Amino acid sequence: MARPARVSPDRILAAAALEFAERGFAGARVDRIARRARVNKAMLYYHFKSKDGLYRTLLRRMFTLAAGRLRAIADASAPHADKVDRVIATMAAFVDEHAFFPAIMLREVADGGAHLDRETLTALAALPAAVGGIVQQGVRARAFRDTPPMFAYFSMLAPVIFYLAGARIRKEIAHLKVVDMRESSTDDFIRHMQHATRRSLARARHARTS
Amino acid sequence: MARPARVSPDRILAAAALEFAERGFAGARVDRIARRARVNKAMLYYHFKSKDGLYRTLLRRMFTLAAGRLRAIADASAPHADKVDRVIATMAAFVDEHAFFPAIMLREVADGGAHLDRETLTALAALPAAVGGIVQQGVRARAFRDTPPMFAYFSMLAPVIFYLAGARIRKEIAHLKVVDMRESSTDDFIRHMQHATRRSLARARHARTS
DNA sequence: CCATAAAAACTAACTGGTTAGTTAACTCGT
DNA sequence: ACGAGTTAACTAACCAGTTAGTTTTTATGG
The missing domain is CATH 1.10.357.10 (Tetracycline Repressor, domain 2)
Known part of the structure; x- marks a missing residue:
């Protein structure tokens, strides 16, 4: 059976790419990236250290x-x-x-x-x-x-x-x-x-x- | 006689130009524009209605x-x-x-x-x-x-x-x-x-x- | 193969600093 | 005395980052 694939950092990166491209670094919202990636925001900070890191x-x-x-x-x-x-x-x-x-x-x-x-x-x-x-x-x-x-x-x-x-x-x-x-x-x-x-x-x- | 128009909207625009160019719309800070123009922030809202307006x-x-x-x-x-x-x-x-x-x-x-x-x-x-x-x-x-x-x-x-x-x-x-x-x-x-x-x-x- | 403990993955709720925009009161020229 | 111009202080919303705690995975020893 397929592992629920946990949270893939790649999915976060894909969501971040869209958000950063659309809004720029300053306009991008971490919450929105997390929502787009269907991931808890804290996971984003777990995998990458910060918005900058991401x-x-x-x-x-x-x-x-x-x-x-x-x-x-x-x-x-x-x-x-x-x-x-x-x-x-x-x-x-x-x-x-x-x-x-x-x-x-x-x-x-x-x-x-x-x-x-x-x-x-x-x-x-x-x-x-x-x-x-x-x-x-x-x-x-x-x-x-x-x-x-x-x-x-x-x-x-x-x-x-x-x-x-x-x-x-x-x-x-x-x-x-x-x-x-x-x-x-x-x-x-x-x-x-x-x-x-x-x-x-x-x-x-x-x-x-x- | 020309009113010295105490606060010149042009000075605000000049400051805004620098700020927006350096940081983009989302990254620009209204307070910083006001400070750069040496103008009270409220004056900025008096002359232009909003950050968007400016x-x-x-x-x-x-x-x-x-x-x-x-x-x-x-x-x-x-x-x-x-x-x-x-x-x-x-x-x-x-x-x-x-x-x-x-x-x-x-x-x-x-x-x-x-x-x-x-x-x-x-x-x-x-x-x-x-x-x-x-x-x-x-x-x-x-x-x-x-x-x-x-x-x-x-x-x-x-x-x-x-x-x-x-x-x-x-x-x-x-x-x-x-x-x-x-x-x-x-x-x-x-x-x-x-x-x-x-x-x-x-x-x-x-x-x-x- | 199992028990178990540590590590990794994950979550909901919170925090504190920041920020766009507002307000109420004041100045001053006419 | 009126109104355009000006100010300091205020506010409500927002947002990056945190925390305390839970669940799942993995490593280990018997």
Whole structure:
């Protein structure tokens, strides 16, 4: 017979992810996380030490998982431009699995990592590190024009995160009918970003003397 | 004679901008805003009705001001590609004047406009509307390749907002020395975004049959 | 296999500090 | 004397974290 599975910390983390993504750290309510996870609040403090502890555990997992996938792309052997395509597609797929990711990312950037300890910050840093590495490979191989890796990181992933996090507010705005916010498919947007990034990194067709 | 309007609501708004940008709506403390503005808290409730009222007033102003500048670019006569350059430069300049803008923008996207009323949401919608209009002009004039205006909006401005809002967290990460987060100048990043956006919108040099 | 004790998992109710918002009284220019 | 502007003190609700106690699981020795 199936064990009543006691209280799974994973269920708490899943509930916390939704709450933190929807409301941010300050707006999140521990009671609400506990209720969502159908767990006594004290259990939450039993498994994680505090609201901060829970938050950091969640983020560390999330960042580590995402960075792992990006590093796999970096280590693979494929044309440089294809790797960049994959970075974008991989982030989109990651968000598809973890819908709460972009909102948390946006909030964390907005408050400058205020709730993160050293370890979690290091896990976060692995994201730009992996993407930057891929760009640098391409630059060194002369497949890409000389581009600061961090610039490429921001210009290729910020729109993806922003666009995906913005689904709710775009719907609100579209609802007002004051702007044409016609929703194209997310897939189309991802393809747009892949093309834009390729064109941005591609070496000029006709070499120019600077 | 102009009343010296003893407590200036503007001073409250300025203090609120900092507080909301740093902590978000839920994390912001009314008492702290009052203290920062060197104003009795009750005055804040006298001029604005509530924390929400203050927040919405601030955002409405901000969005309206920014959208006005973008619309001025749309209405000017200049080559389409130059207008796009100006959009990016103008947003960077706007953030330079209103350092709190990007953080608030990120947070507002993250919580799907939860605290915004119809009017404020409309003011926000004017931003993508103005930028989208500029892109559409260029597409119609065959100066740009056919691109959904909202896609162009996100790919040109999300990195700017993200990069500028992220100054604090980048500094934190750089401090860890686990990634090379070497800070190039903001101006360089803006130029990078201008070039990237131009290349992304430019029509292919050699026409292709699709 | 059982008895038992310790450890882990769990709960309901509580606590104390915090926070948005209120109020009643005061100032001062017209 | 009136009303817009201002203040210190107050309040009711909220919320992270605690506690005291119960039940379930696991380890141990006979």
